Amino acid sequence: MSHTSYREALREAMRDALLRDPRVFLMGEDVGRYGGTYAVSKGLLAEFGPERIRDTPLSELAFVGAGIGAALGGLRPIVEVMTVNFSLLALDQIVNTAATLRHMSGGQCSVPLVIRMTTGAGRQLAAQHSHSLEGWYAHIPGIRVLAPATLEDARGMLWPALQDPDPVILFEHGQLYNVEGELAEDVEVDIHSARVRRSGHDVTLIAYGGLLGKALDAAEQLAQEGIEAEVIDLRVLRPLDDATLLASLQKTHRVVVVDEGWKSGSLAAEVVARLTEQAFYEFDAPPVRVCSAEVPIPYARHLEEAALPQVATIAAAVRTVCGT
């Protein structure tokens, strides 16, 4: 075990991948000399040089597309996009090319590309740096969507993502970078399953990414009141691991889904729909979603806090579902 941070775990994952596979390289805005907007790639330029730690101009569309081309050409690119909001400039290449090439070519062209980006609010960055659009990407067949919420996943998800012959998007929540803790030396995780992070029998509390911590905090608070919540970390937002969710529902018969995206057309909606489609009669109470308020994320601290799911709102939703 060693003491580390989410940021350092991500960096160590990239360092490890760069050492293990000469085809791997990192490309993005300010990943090199600046050291990464969120300092994730700090130090990698000195170790691996400018060919493999490649600074790009502010051309999301072109450098994400170039990542797709480089993947087709035999490399294993990691493309860093500064935030999910900026990734919209590259949405065409991700949705129209990366996700479609294999199918459109009748199975001839796989795209082994990993795209990393920051997501989420909570840092007073207002409406163009704070959104959670993971659900949009999770809508698209042909890509895998990951949301590491723990140190272990921050360290472990990149390598299997690079082994995936198809495009993978890895969402790093901006509020997690400074989270610290103990991490085992040899981390091995999968990129297909959801994980039970806390066992419980009264209610299933489903979360991912930056809100997993709040869900766990809410569960601890609720335990004081005698409600034992089972907290599930989705981890993989596409394809969803229905089996793990259904197994928990069959145990608790109550579900609360926590999602930093807006409720309308959200990933939380998808999770609830899948559970109700497949196990409607398992529910002892209507499922509840705790999502961000339907507003562009505001700057002022008190308003931003009010817009986002908080421990108190999550706990309140659980109490409602449990009828207490």
Place this chain on the structure above:
Amino acid sequence: MSQPNPAGAELMLPPGPVPTAPVPFAPELALGLLRDMLRIRRLEEKAAELYGAGQIRGFLHLYIGEEAVAAGAMRALAPEDTVVATYREHGQALLRGVSMRAIMAEMFGKQEGCSRGRGGSMHLFDAKARFFGGNAIVAGGLPLAVGLALADRMQGIRRVTACFFGDGAVAEGAFHESMNLAALWQLPVLFCCENNLYAMGTALPRAQAQTDLCRKAASYGIAARAVDGMDVVATYPAALEAADTVRAAQQPFFLEFQTYRFRAHSMFDPDLYRDKAEIEHWKEHGPIHTYTARLKTQGRLAEEQFLALDAEVGREVDDAVAFADAGHWEPVADLLRDVQTPSAGSAP
């Protein structure tokens, strides 16, 4: 000459006179280029006919009139080179070595098609021939080409990535971002701009403040040259020189082919935005008949020879249609295949 066309603009006419100078190529090359152009023309004429008959559906964008571009450019490439094309790519695919059978079967939507019937006319692929589509997002192929060239650079592979796109693509951000990246990183991309003067129905002067497209490339420090895209005697040497430059210098090159499509943008296009006189002027420059006439004038092609060549190409087209017709519909049970690579191991 200056009567207004329906769009209210001047007629867009060819840059020079119909070429008549002798064809400087050795016999095999001279006839090979003619054959290349004829194969594209006859394939597409048949495709248009089959579209009318309902056997080909979706969007079908014909290249008719522009054959000298693909004929010249594709012959300038080496087998190890890479090609990225647009949705008007039948010619490039065919001359890259994708069989006429596989192309026709693809347009029929059969599983014997070069993309298993998943792509159609706009998405012809052949990874073995390093033919990476068939891209129906205007300018969508440019970043891809930059990345393919980057992969070559980083792996120490010396080859050319030829990227085809039209004048419409020049208006897209992807064009400018890609030109900048290719120049910044000095990547071996041959940018082949097929300037047929219309972005679907919008004439170049109605879309571009600067209509000299070479100046746009030059502004990124990329060597640029324009060539008469109706004349295979011009396109082939220009493409060869450009490809050789890219290969030797490992730098990008921008080659503008000034060309014209004789048919509408797609089979849905009523072609209301061009004056018929303009189309007729360009047809006088038709790449196949002008080239054929020159070879005949030079005494290098007899009418019987031309007819025999045309008949041979006709047989290839007939064979391709028969092959496509006899092809199989992929079972609906396989609907979800090729969304993810099977080893990824999970449902889409």
